[in-house]
Amino acid sequence: MKPYAEMTKEEQKAELVELKASYKKFQEMDLTLDMSRGKPCREQLDISMGMMDALNSGVDLSCEDGTDCRNYGVLTGIHEAKVLIGDMMENNPDNIIIYGNSSLNVMYDTVSRAYTHGILGNTPWCKLDKVKFLCPVPGYDRHFAITQYFGIEMIPVPMSPEGPDMDMVEKLVAEDDTIKGIWCVPKYSNPQGYSYSDETVRRFARLKPAARDFRIFWDNAYGIHHLYDEPQDYLIEILAECKRAGNPDLVYKFASTSKITFPGSGIAALATSPNNLEDILSQLKNQTIGHDKVNQLRHVRFFKDIHGMTEHMKKHAAIIRPKFEAVEEIFDRELGGLGIGEWTKPKGGYFISFDALPGCAKDIVSKAKKAGVTMTGAGATWPYGKDPQDSNIRVAPTYPSLEDLKTAAELFTLCVKIVSLEKLLAE
Amino acid sequence: MKPYAEMTKEEQKAELVELKASYKKFQEMDLTLDMSRGKPCREQLDISMGMMDALNSGVDLSCEDGTDCRNYGVLTGIHEAKVLIGDMMENNPDNIIIYGNSSLNVMYDTVSRAYTHGILGNTPWCKLDKVKFLCPVPGYDRHFAITQYFGIEMIPVPMSPEGPDMDMVEKLVAEDDTIKGIWCVPKYSNPQGYSYSDETVRRFARLKPAARDFRIFWDNAYGIHHLYDEPQDYLIEILAECKRAGNPDLVYKFASTSKITFPGSGIAALATSPNNLEDILSQLKNQTIGHDKVNQLRHVRFFKDIHGMTEHMKKHAAIIRPKFEAVEEIFDRELGGLGIGEWTKPKGGYFISFDALPGCAKDIVSKAKKAGVTMTGAGATWPYGKDPQDSNIRVAPTYPSLEDLKTAAELFTLCVKIVSLEKLLAE
Numbered sequence: 001m002k003p004y005a006e007m008t009k010e011e012q013k014a015e016l017v018e019l020k021a022s023y024k025k026f027q028e029m030d031l032t033l034d035m036s037r038g039k040p041c042r043e044q045l046d047i048s049m050g051m052m053d054a055l056n057s058g059v060d061l062s063c064e065d066g067t068d069c070r071n072y073g074v075l076t077g078i079h080e081a082k083v084l085i086g087d088m089m090e091n092n093p094d095n096i097i098i099y100g101n102s103s104l105n106v107m108y109d110t111v112s113r114a115y116t117h118g119i120l121g122n123t124p125w126c127k128l129d130k131v132k133f134l135c136p137v138p139g140y141d142r143h144f145a146i147t148q149y150f151g152i153e154m155i156p157v158p159m160s161p162e163g164p165d166m167d168m169v170e171k172l173v174a175e176d177d178t179i180k181g182i183w184c185v186p187k188y189s190n191p192q193g194y195s196y197s198d199e200t201v202r203r204f205a206r207l208k209p210a211a212r213d214f215r216i217f218w219d220n221a222y223g224i225h226h227l228y229d230e231p232q233d234y235l236i237e238i239l240a241e242c243k244r245a246g247n248p249d250l251v252y253k254f255a256s257t258s259k260i261t262f263p264g265s266g267i268a269a270l271a272t273s274p275n276n277l278e279d280i281l282s283q284l285k286n287q288t289i290g291h292d293k294v295n296q297l298r299h300v301r302f303f304k305d306i307h308g309m310t311e312h313m314k315k316h317a318a319i320i321r322p323k324f325e326a327v328e329e330i331f332d333r334e335l336g337g338l339g340i341g342e343w344t345k346p347k348g349g350y351f352i353s354f355d356a357l358p359g360c361a362k363d364i365v366s367k368a369k370k371a372g373v374t375m376t377g378a379g380a381t382w383p384y385g386k387d388p389q390d391s392n393i394r395v396a397p398t399y400p401s402l403e404d405l406k407t408a409a410e411l412f413t414l415c416v417k418i419v420s421l422e423k424l425l426a427e
Numbered sequence: 428m429k430p431y432a433e434m435t436k437e438e439q440k441a442e443l444v445e446l447k448a449s450y451k452k453f454q455e456m457d458l459t460l461d462m463s464r465g466k467p468c469r470e471q472l473d474i475s476m477g478m479m480d481a482l483n484s485g486v487d488l489s490c491e492d493g494t495d496c497r498n499y500g501v502l503t504g505i506h507e508a509k510v511l512i513g514d515m516m517e518n519n520p521d522n523i524i525i526y527g528n529s530s531l532n533v534m535y536d537t538v539s540r541a542y543t544h545g546i547l548g549n550t551p552w553c554k555l556d557k558v559k560f561l562c563p564v565p566g567y568d569r570h571f572a573i574t575q576y577f578g579i580e581m582i583p584v585p586m587s588p589e590g591p592d593m594d595m596v597e598k599l600v601a602e603d604d605t606i607k608g609i610w611c612v613p614k615y616s617n618p619q620g621y622s623y624s625d626e627t628v629r630r631f632a633r634l635k636p637a638a639r640d641f642r643i644f645w646d647n648a649y650g651i652h653h654l655y656d657e658p659q660d661y662l663i664e665i666l667a668e669c670k671r672a673g674n675p676d677l678v679y680k681f682a683s684t685s686k687i688t689f690p691g692s693g694i695a696a697l698a699t700s701p702n703n704l705e706d707i708l709s710q711l712k713n714q715t716i717g718h719d720k721v722n723q724l725r726h727v728r729f730f731k732d733i734h735g736m737t738e739h740m741k742k743h744a745a746i747i748r749p750k751f752e753a754v755e756e757i758f759d760r761e762l763g764g765l766g767i768g769e770w771t772k773p774k775g776g777y778f779i780s781f782d783a784l785p786g787c788a789k790d791i792v793s794k795a796k797k798a799g800v801t802m803t804g805a806g807a808t809w810p811y812g813k814d815p816q817d818s819n820i821r822v823a824p825t826y827p828s829l830e831d832l833k834t835a836a837e838l839f840t841l842c843v844k845i846v847s848l849e850k851l852l853a854e
Binding site: 037039040042045048049050052053055056057059061068069070071072073074100101102104105108109112115116117124126127142145146149150258262263264265283285286287288289290291292293294295 | 464466467469472475476477479480482483484486488495496497498499500501527528529531532535536539542543544551553554569572573576577685689690691692710712713714715716717718719720721722
């Protein structure tokens with residue numbers, strides 16, 4: 001089929017009639033499918049069920065240094081968990097704090113602490129007239145929700161397959177000392193699945209921010225979440241690179257096992273420089289006596305070491321790779337050559353990013369919803385939920401069954417075609 | 428033996444020589460004993476080991492409404508956990524949010540949220556020149572650490588066996604709209620083991636604070652932590668009483684299973700009014716997608732219901748009751764009638780409060796430390812760590828073995844005697 005824009009109005013109208021007939025059939029199927037959130041599916045959760053056997057009443061719940069994990073204490077986490085998560089994050093265990101089950105909570109708390117008490121002796125953000133964050137777009141809605149909640153002004157920075165526009169990032173942070181942070185998902189980014197290039201990471205590590213309390217919020221949520229054995233994306237480790245660049249305190253790095261074991265019951269972690277760690281611990285000691293050490297121990301006993309974890313990730317890949325490929329196959333087949341959308345083909349992570357014709361995203365999502373398929377809200381990938389082009393839609397293929405996913409992807413492409421045609425006909 | 432103060436100087440000196448000889452013998456024993464923190468002992472932790480068998484790989488990890496506890500979601504906690512904790516807290520499940528493993532973290536976050544965003548539309552505390560809290564004394568050092576960390580001025584309010592001095596509380600909160608909160612451990616209080624009288628609770632529920640965002644921080648940490656089947660202390664449920672009094676939004680109530688199952692891996696909760704809950708959830712949704720539901724399910728499956736939990740608490744009591752009684756017996760025997768100290772005899776909770784002669788607490792704790800027995804730091808039970816009388820010492824009998832505890836209590840009484848005599852001789 002030729003590009004829609006090259007069709008005559010008559011051809012467009014004829015095509016639209018056919019598409020609407022197909023859409024009606026979908027509506028009659030009474031679907032309730034969900035491609036909205038980056039949630040593991042049941043089969044993925046099942047592969048971690050062995051973790052439920054890692055501890056039982058016959059097992060000693062002491063960790064290697066003799067600490068009884070059942071009791072109070074150990075603010076930064078048990079050593080063997082720091083070793084495991086350190087290997088996962090490619091950081092020294094001494095640079096790591098293990099938290100509870102949610103890395104989002106760690107990020108929130110990190111912003112909140114900067115807001116209430118400032119970073120390394122700098123003025124608390126609550127005492128400043130203006131605080132700004134850079135937000136690579138499209139990006140992760142829950143990041144934006146945190147900064148919005150704290151009244152932090154968000155400045156969009158365009159993403160490319162290499163990462164954020166570093167010319168813009170460098171210029172803005174050098175000029176404006178009210179810019180205090182940037183949200184990054186550097187590997188298999190949310191939603192595009194892009195991984196920052198070597199040059200991008202090096203330029204991040206060499207930033208010269210005007211604000212001494214500027215920090216990179218490096219949410220490496222998908223660090224080992226590859227879809228393929230080969231090829232895999234590679235990301236330069238940012239803490240080491242910052243240290244080499246003479247910028248050791250520039251980064252807070254976050255990760256969790258939410259999409260490795262159980263989102264509802266994983267462990268989250270923060271890695272950063274000794275200076276930042278000391279700063280954080282002077283706060284954290286007032287907030288808690290320690291996070292859940294038994295669950296830390298459970299994770300360590302289950303995986304044993306990082307090799308156990310990487311082998312485990314292959315099982316995840318085997319389950320979700322066909323889902324990504326099915327969506328891509330359907331998008332290629334149904335939308336290829338029509339000139340009404342572009343989409344990414346990630347080698348890892350949890351999302352595919354779809355860019356519709358400008359002005360179409362909201363209508364597409366709404367049309368899909370009316371036929372029973374829930375997508376992430378249009379605009380969600382932009383600060384304040386406002387995509388100026390009304391173009392980007394995040395596709396989350398992991399949660400539905402393969403069969404449901406195919407149905408949902410078919411319907412989605414149908415909605416893209418209908419909305420695009422209506423748009424073209426109205427021009 | 429007659430009161431030390433009634434002895435002649437010669438008698439005092441002779442006694443001191445004997446006591447110092449005994450102290451030397453203790454020093455030669457090379458002790459390392461700890462009566463400093465309210466930590467359960469190993470035997471207490473062992474009685475919850477069955478919880479480690481409550482879930483395994485053969486068990487369905489869905490909760491009653493079908494939600495898969497392994498996955499994301501359920502911000503306020505799973506329903507059956509709210510029922511169990513609701514019964515424990517004597518609150519409606521609908522008034523409860525289940526959190527992670529630390530009620531201290533919940534209290535910190537509650538103060539932090541008021542600081543960053545205000546309570547129910549009132550000015551965020553960070554935008555105010557002055558914020559004050561009332562602090563019943565002696566009290567819990569970690570409470571005071573939170574308010575101190577946020578720069579909140581702490582005003583001590585004397586405790587009696589009935590609870591805080593309510594004349595003073597009523598007067599201060601009515602007069603001063605910069606007073607935004609009060610820390611309470613209303614049952615088996617830390618450290619005295621006092622439970623607030625019916626009249627005290629009723630007066631709390633009927634407070635007329637000048638500040639609309641004044642809240643009672645009601646840390647019911649020891650709600651079901653009785654030492655005896657009979658007699659037990661009874662506490663009027665504060666949320667219901669506030670509702671009856673037309674003050675439904677006055678209280679944030681906190682509790683956890685830290686000293687029921689595992690301090691390192693329990694579940695914490697907050698109970699409050701619908702208005703406050705809505706206010707909290709508008710923040711919490713930005714902080715996390717949900718706390719550890721698998722651990723919530725584990726607790727529910729282990730206890731089944733509140734009866735299972737109360738039976739469980741009897742096992743704790745059987746382990747720690749002899750420890751409390753041993754300390755009291757030694758205090759009675761060694762210090763009774765000497766007029767150099769007073770102590771409480773709680774019927775629950777985790778502490779005994781000891782009041783030495785004014786000016787003696789620091790020296791007593793230091794002297795015990797030099798012979799290998801760690802007590803809670805003198806002053807810790809007061810805001811800013813400053814006990815104006817230098818008199819109060821918190822005794823935590825639960826963690827050491829009974830044998831060690833007896834040794835530690837003997838040494839402690841010896842230190843009390845020596846320091847008191849030296850004080851009397853110096854007068």
